[in-house]
Amino acid sequence: MNRYGLHTRPASLLVKIASRYKSDFFIYKDGLEINGKSIIGVMTLAAEQGSRLMLKFNGPDETEACAAVVDLINRGFDE
């Protein structure tokens, strides 16, 4: 996860990328289920450093969707 949490800009980037795929994308944190294509949902995740998130992809292009999102996270949201 981005070191300082998911603020507005990275949140909108994540939503934009996830929305390119047909597959459902859910993020789980502390028992919450957040739709990864929802900006208001992802904004609530502005998490402290080191937060653990679980990502779940489900659909026809789940592998590609997962790769794209993980790539964005690994790139540090292009910060």
Add this chain to the structure above:
Amino acid sequence: MTSPETPYRELILKGIPASPGIAIGGAYLFTKEIPRAEERSLRPDEISVEIARLTKAMEKSTRELNKILTFAQQKVGDAKAKIFEAQIMVLEDPILLDAIHKRIGKEQKNAEFIVSDEIGKYAHIMMAAHSEYMHERAHDMEDLRNRIIRNLQEEKLISRLEGTVIVVAHSLTPADTMILSRNQILGYATDLGGITSHAALFSRSLKIPAVVGLGDVSRAAETGDQMIIDGYSGTIILHPTAEHIREYEEKREHLLEFEAQLAHLKDLPATTPDGHSIELSANIELAEGLDYVVVQGSQGVGLFRTESLLIDYDDFPTEEQQYVEYKKIADRIYPNRVIMRSFDIGGDKIAPSMAEEENPFLGWRGVRVCLDRPDIFMNQLRAILRASSRKNLALMFPMITTLDEVRRAKEYVLKAKGELSARHQRFDDNLPIGVMIEVPAAALSAEQIAGEVNFLSIGSNDLTQYILAVDRGNNLVSPLYHEFEPSVLSTIKHIIDAGHKRNIWVGICGEMAGNPLATPILVGMGMDELSVIPSILPEIKKIIRSLTYAQMQEIARTVLVYTSRREVDAYLSEVFKREFPDIPVEGF
């Protein structure tokens, strides 16, 4: 004395000064009732009408917010206007919209109720986070929810006001502050809010006096009530007596006159009649303050609080973003100097959701954070170095406690220089490096530290509170906080002497530097630089230009002999009454 036609009693309320200025006028009670989202069941045949009603309200909300965004961009700049973009993005969130539509159909409930419940859910999660940033976002979401519900109920928010008024409200959202400022607003007074809140930031940008944190001004005041707002001291007077009105009219006139009188000092140096020159510079937070600094006749910026960038960015800005900001400041002030203070976060200052501490003032703050987070620190050092290419920047580190920290921080600077050289980027290889002396340990080892740096700058607020072991924010002990305690004064003298022994200059950038009463003491002790808030700068210059260095040395010698702050106070007020009957010195 109350005039016979008003049956009201005068009421004085104290709050937090959020934006300076004095205004006298009629109150306008801005009651934005939180629209009620009562639960109502729908018949199946009403669902489609309800969805259409919702769509219309959402569209109207988007139009309103776009208007506010454009207005904010013009008035306060793109960076600060960004917070409205987040609200617009949420209005267009397809998942949220879909969830609301589905629930209206499935639960057969009215749109107000479902919108309120659905957005409220997210606001609630944001509110539960341990971060000021997330709390602000939660308020944004609540504001958005209220906007949609208001539009569903087709209620008009009255934002066009008649005449010039002082707006009184329970709280003001950034959107409220923006939209209301299209009217002739004399001032803002609110029950809630701290000085860092966006609404306060906006009123400062708009140059409208504001007092926040007044408790219950919105219950005490009614539209049309006569009131006085003093944004310098954070005072509100409702139903002021004729006497108070006259007093504040005079105060306002006096300040205006005094400002005009001081205007001619603008281009004159801060030099005593016997030829002793002081470097008089300004403290600034955001780049927007720069024009004002130049107008006030400053010789430069003695403290740029780089952490103020964190208000505009959601996150730590990148090296490139910081470079652009720092360069803008360096160029605007050129050829004068700007002292950039590395991020001073923690304590009572904004810390973006990094740590929760039992005792933040003795915790992870200032240079301690930077040394533990080389990633943050190096980004900033490279940005500052790059902005230093015209050789008018200096760098200083806050919250230095030990000599070892100074050495480690300097190693990072060397490393950053190496990286920039490898990238063939230009910087000032002789960038002066200094430290803030605000921890008693650093004050005690000031001479050793002075041997490692190019200058010392005294942070009098923290130094005073650490020496006296008093938390200024704690009402039980805050009266014990005073810069004129003999222990504080002699520590300051010790620091100045330590710096001079090592042939480096010593400055001060805390509130004490901007306290006119302290000016003769500080200059008389040998302080080389005073960095003050821009609004007070001409006044301090006037004092420096009025008393001789010999007189000020005598004043400093005298106060250093006193054994209580009461003696210091009494002596200084007598000196000021004699020398500067004009200067509006606040009571002790």
